[in-house]
Amino acid sequence: MAEAKKSRTTDITAGPGGVMTDEVGVVTGELTLRSALSGGKVVLSVQYKDAEEWYAVTGGRALLKDPSGLEAVHTIAVALLNRPEG
Numbered sequence: 885m886a887e888a889k890k891s892r893t894t895d896i897t898a899g900p901g902g903v904m905t906d907e908v909g910v911v912t913g914e915l916t917l918r919s920a921l922s923g924g925k926v927v928l929s930v931q932y933k934d935a936e937e938w939y940a941v942t943g944g945r946a947l948l949k950d951p952s953g954l955e956a957v958h959t960i961a962v963a964l965l966n967r968p969e970g
Contacts, residue, residue: 899967
């Protein structure tokens with residue numbers, strides 16, 4: 885049986901309101917979104933594209949009873965946060 889991936893990343897473009905983070909407030913522009921499994925939870929974080937620092941998305945944590953749901957959660961997060969048209 886194949887082991888479930890522990891994280892997923894996708895490049896996104898934040899909309900006009902940006903993405904609120906715990907550490908630095910709102911981030912805007914070209915970002916990378918990461919959805920990662922940690923202790924039975926999915927945790928969303930973003931970084932400026934090609935940067936090193938990751939920032940926790942405010943409110944971006946939830947229990948995930950089945951690790952196979954990571955793909956679905958990541959897909960939904962991308963759909964909500966990726967706003968290249970503004």
